Amino acid sequence: MSRIRILPENVANKIAAGEVVERPASVVKELLENALDAGARTVRVETEAGGRRMIRVSDDGYGMAHDDALLAFERHATSKLRTADDLLSIETLGFRGEALPSIAAVSRLLLETRAAEEEEGTRIEFAGGKLVGVKPAGLPAGTTVSVADLFYCVPARRKFLKSDTTELGHIASVVTHYALANPDKHFVLKSPTQDIVDAVPATNLTDRVYQLFGRQALDELVEIPPVQAPVRAAIMEPEIEAEEYAAQLGASGFVSRPEVQRANRNSIYIFVNRRLVRDRLILHAIHEAYRNIVPQNVFPAVLLFLELPSEEVDVNVHPAKIEVRFRHPQFVHDFARDAIRQALTRARPVPSFVTAAAAGAAGGATQPSAPAIFGDANTGGSARAVIPPMTPFGGIAAAEEFTLTTAPAQPEAQRFQFEPGATEGPAPNAVSDAPAPTFAQRFREIATQQAEVPASASSLLDLKPLGQVNASFIVAVNGEGLWLIDQHVAHERILFEQHLQARRAGQLTGQRMLVPIVAELSPRQLVTFERIAEELSANGFEVSPMGPRTVAIQATPAGIASADAEKLLLEILDGIERENSAISLDTLQAKIAASTSCRAAIKVNMPLDQKKMEWLLDELARTDAPMSCPHGRPIVLRYSLREIERAFKRI
Numbered sequence: 001m002s003r004i005r006i007l008p009e010n011v012a013n014k015i016a017a018g019e020v021v022e023r024p025a026s027v028v029k030e031l032l033e034n035a036l037d038a039g040a041r042t043v044r045v046e047t048e049a050g051g052r053r054m055i056r057v058s059d060d061g062y063g064m065a066h067d068d069a070l071l072a073f074e075r076h077a078t079s080k081l082r083t084a085d086d087l088l089s090i091e092t093l094g095f096r097g098e099a100l101p102s103i104a105a106v107s108r109l110l111l112e113t114r115a116a117e118e119e120e121g122t123r124i125e126f127a128g129g130k131l132v133g134v135k136p137a138g139l140p141a142g143t144t145v146s147v148a149d150l151f152y153c154v155p156a157r158r159k160f161l162k163s164d165t166t167e168l169g170h171i172a173s174v175v176t177h178y179a180l181a182n183p184d185k186h187f188v189l190k191s192p193t194q195d196i197v198d199a200v201p202a203t204n205l206t207d208r209v210y211q212l213f214g215r216q217a218l219d220e221l222v223e224i225p226p227v228q229a230p231v232r233a234a235i236m237e238p239e240i241e242a243e244e245y246a247a248q249l250g251a252s253g254f255v256s257r258p259e260v261q262r263a264n265r266n267s268i269y270i271f272v273n274r275r276l277v278r279d280r281l282i283l284h285a286i287h288e289a290y291r292n293i294v295p296q297n298v299f300p301a302v303l304l305f306l307e308l309p310s311e312e313v314d315v316n317v318h319p320a321k322i323e324v325r326f327r328h329p330q331f332v333h334d335f336a337r338d339a340i341r342q343a344l345t346r347a348r349p350v351p352s353f354v355t356a357a358a359a360g361a362a363g364g365a366t367q368p369s370a371p372a373i374f375g376d377a378n379t380g381g382s383a384r385a386v387i388p389p390m391t392p393f394g395g396i397a398a399a400e401e402f403t404l405t406t407a408p409a410q411p412e413a414q415r416f417q418f419e420p421g422a423t424e425g426p427a428p429n430a431v432s433d434a435p436a437p438t439f440a441q442r443f444r445e446i447a448t449q450q451a452e453v454p455a456s457a458s459s460l461l462d463l464k465p466l467g468q469v470n471a472s473f474i475v476a477v478n479g480e481g482l483w484l485i486d487q488h489v490a491h492e493r494i495l496f497e498q499h500l501q502a503r504r505a506g507q508l509t510g511q512r513m514l515v516p517i518v519a520e521l522s523p524r525q526l527v528t529f530e531r532i533a534e535e536l537s538a539n540g541f542e543v544s545p546m547g548p549r550t551v552a553i554q555a556t557p558a559g560i561a562s563a564d565a566e567k568l569l570l571e572i573l574d575g576i577e578r579e580n581s582a583i584s585l586d587t588l589q590a591k592i593a594a595s596t597s598c599r600a601a602i603k604v605n606m607p608l609d610q611k612k613m614e615w616l617l618d619e620l621a622r623t624d625a626p627m628s629c630p631h632g633r634p635i636v637l638r639y640s641l642r643e644i645e646r647a648f649k650r651i
């Protein structure tokens with residue numbers, strides 16, 4: 001007897017449903033996407049019992065004719081794709097033809113639809129994947145899908161569902177995402193007791209953010225004005241015509257000001273061609289953009305919309321379509337990073353003692369995380385919901401990011417909290433009992449401390465050094481207050497900018513070693529070495545192959561002690577290796593400059609005389625970004641005169 005058999009269709013559908021339908025929020029996601037693909041201008045979502053008893057999604061899109069409505073429940077039945085080639089440039093949210101049959105397989109589903117040009121509509125009922133009724137019906141144009149008793153025939157799945165409020169929180173987040181991505185459409189989300197979202201068509205994203213999150217959230221954000229990719233001097237992927245490519249990329253959205261700091265990534269929303277995605281590459285770009293600005297392990301709130309030609313993104317890499325692959329990842333990465341960075345440079349304050357201390361504490365992995373400014377992109381929860389990780393929207397979140405419990409004792413900077421819908425109606429799913437101060441209250445407290453004397457790069461101009469703390473931190477004063485400067489990172493910043501400038505002007509020369517240093521490279525390091533050998537020599541390195549895996553370092557960039565030469569080379573190679581295979585020349589040069597300057601900079605625990613300190617502060621003031629080192633640590637802390645006066649209770 002043969003062992004292999006083709007699975008019956010209802011079994012196959014249940015398996016597919018396992019991938020697509022994880023919980024009520026995934027049903028809402030699929031139905032919302034269908035409504036948007038059908039050109040809907042208004043989408044209403046009604047739920048009962050967190051979506052497990054009922055989810056109803058109605059739209060005023062183009063509806064379906066009778067035969068199409070039946071066909072829609074066949075697996076791989078779609079109107080959005082015809083040939084395999086179409087897969088290379090998908091412009092709709094759906095394309096797999098899996099969602100409706102998958103949902104129908106695990107619920108009691110009622111589809112009511114009428115195509116605008118038809119007189120009569122169609123009503124189709126399924127139960128556990130079986131067709132139980134088809135009738136003509138008088139219906140308005142558009143489509144309504146009602147999904148009752150989700151997972152009633154899959155008890156194992158049912159058990160994994162969380163409380164109704166938690167599930168409703170996930171649904172609220174999904175609706176919020178799509179409302180953000182489509183400001184011109186009307187979105188409604190209701191439960192039997194609450195109007196959770198009612199966002200009428202808005203003219204722009206700013207108004208939509210206001211509708212969903214209120215005025216205070218807008219105050220915490222900096223807009224990324226719509227930008228197009230700048231033309232890079234050179235890209236290490238020869239097949240790309242940089243100029244042509246750049247003209248097709250666009251970015252817009254909002255990013256949080258540097259003092260808004262989150263302990264996890266839940267407030268980061270990334271949209272690629274209006275599709276919400278979780279993408280490691282873009283997360284990395286965001287991280288890099290904030291690197292100089294927020295401490296490590298601290299995350300911003302981001303609403304980033306990337307637009308690129310559909311053939312540049314492969315969306316067919318994940319069953320729930322929440323991951324994408326870019327054809328030119330490094331380019332997109334650098335573009336996103338630069339767009340955010342530009343927006344942020346306009347809003348970069350100098351860390352004060354108070355915020356730096358709080359932010360430092362926020363970086364500790366053991367701290368519980370606060371609810372997110374925008375709600376919860378990973379978990380689908382709205383801002384106040386206390387929600388565990390999930391896939392599909394939680395795919396990327398590491399376990400340690402979900403340590404949220406009730407009433408955490410948090411440092412100031414972490415307790416920012418924001419309620420969506422604060423402007424109108426009740427807060428959605430207010431699950432957390434802990435009366436936390438609102439985001440705005442907390443922010444105002446810190447903002448007033450910072451806004452008193454807007455500190456900028458020019459604040460450093462007339463600093464007078466007084467001495468060192470622990471031979472590591474320079475103490476200095478000027479009219480603005482008292483300053484502490486980390487001597488190592490300050491020097492690192494100076495060298496970094498000098499190095500990069502000299503490199504870009506083609507003026508870097510190396511220093512020869514008395515005795516060449518022999519270094520052994522791993523096969524991967526060797527490959528990387530060959531790839532960037534030319535750039536290394538333009539940075540002052542002279543490295544020649546000796547044996548199959550050994551190289552001799554004959555010269556290094558200036559300022560590097562011979563004992564550090566090998567470490568520096570290996571650090572550069574390993575740093576590049578971790579990057580994507582396509583790394584832009586800009587990034588490569590910055591990485592080499594960062595590693596070199598870190599090695600060459602004066603260290604901590606090194607006494608400096610007055611002249612040296614003066615020189616250091618002087619040079620620092622001349623740099624473009626004197627506030628943070630190339631690796632992102634703060635360089636200076638300021639205790640402003642106002643803070644001092646307040647601390648002494650003089651004001």
Ligand SMILES: Nc1ncnc2c1ncn2[C@@H]1O[C@H](COP(=O)(O)OP(=O)(O)OP(=O)(O)O)[C@@H](O)[C@H]1O
Nearest residue numbers: 034038063072078079094095096097098099100143
């Ligand atoms: N709300 C709707 N309005 C109009 N047509 C719809 C609607 N929902 C579904 N359809 C039609 O039914 C088809 C099947 O829908 P389904 O969601 O199963 O697949 P899909 O959207 O094509 O792909 P995916 O599985 O990726 O979502 C769609 O291609 C579309 O033609």
Ligand SMILES: [Mg+2]
Nearest residue numbers: 030034094099
């Ligand atoms: Mg679909």
